[in-house]
Amino acid sequence: MPTRPARRPEEVLLRSRTDRRWLPGALAELDRVLVDHAHCEKKAAANALSLLQAYPEVPGLPALMARLAREESAHLARVLQLLDARGLALGRDPGDPYAQGLQRLIRTPAAERRLDRLLVAAIIEARSCERLGLLAEGLEEPGLRRFYAELARSEDGHQRLFLRLAERTAPESALPRLDALLDAEAELLRSLPLRPAIH
Ligand SMILES: [Fe+2]
Numbered sequence: 001m002p003t004r005p006a007r008r009p010e011e012v013l014l015r016s017r018t019d020r021r022w023l024p025g026a027l028a029e030l031d032r033v034l035v036d037h038a039h040c041e042k043k044a045a046a047n048a049l050s051l052l053q054a055y056p057e058v059p060g061l062p063a064l065m066a067r068l069a070r071e072e073s074a075h076l077a078r079v080l081q082l083l084d085a086r087g088l089a090l091g092r093d094p095g096d097p098y099a100q101g102l103q104r105l106i107r108t109p110a111a112e113r114r115l116d117r118l119l120v121a122a123i124i125e126a127r128s129c130e131r132l133g134l135l136a137e138g139l140e141e142p143g144l145r146r147f148y149a150e151l152a153r154s155e156d157g158h159q160r161l162f163l164r165l166a167e168r169t170a171p172e173s174a175l176p177r178l179d180a181l182l183d184a185e186a187e188l189l190r191s192l193p194l195r196p197a198i199h
């Protein structure tokens with residue numbers, strides 16, 4: 001009897017799939033994607049430390065964010081090695097309209113802000129997981145394929161981690177709020193131009 005195909009990890013969260021035109025564009029301008037990817041890993045590491053700084057009272061959060069910052073920094077170091085091998089410079093971060101659009105959805109009151117920051121982090125990890133997985137499937141070079149497959153698995157773990165923390169801090173409201181943010185994320189993605197970038 002044939003086994004069912006494994007569920008794709010990003011289906012845990014996301015409400016829309018990436019436009020099929022994204023992958024060919026990304027592969028055609030892989031250098032730009034790699035530079036953007038380095039900035040993403042840098043921001044993921046920085047955000048983990050920022051959450052640790054802001055919410056030390058959440059049980060388990062400080063240790064989890066310390067480990068996450070280390071893991072994202074390791075991803076960053078490996079992407080920087082790839083840039084180096086291709087003679088690419090990191091340069092300044094031009095900003096990411098996708099992440100900025102999600103940040104604008106974060107509410108102001110302290111408890112809501114804490115929940116939204118965790119949920120937005122979960123959603124960004126989920127979308128990164130999807131996109132890195134697409135790269136893993138689309139790239140030709142075996143080393144790069146393995147690298148992106150490994151990172152996609154890692155970001156899948158991160159989306160789950162943030163979701164657990166969100167549910168721990170707001171057991172009643174985490175899932176309804178996630179629902180609303182997922183709708184908003186799908187809408188945001190539809191409204192943005194496709195770019196040779198992770199988001
Ligand atoms: Fe990462």
Ligand SMILES: [Fe+2]
Pocket residue numbers: 044072125154155158
């Ligand atoms: Fe991550």
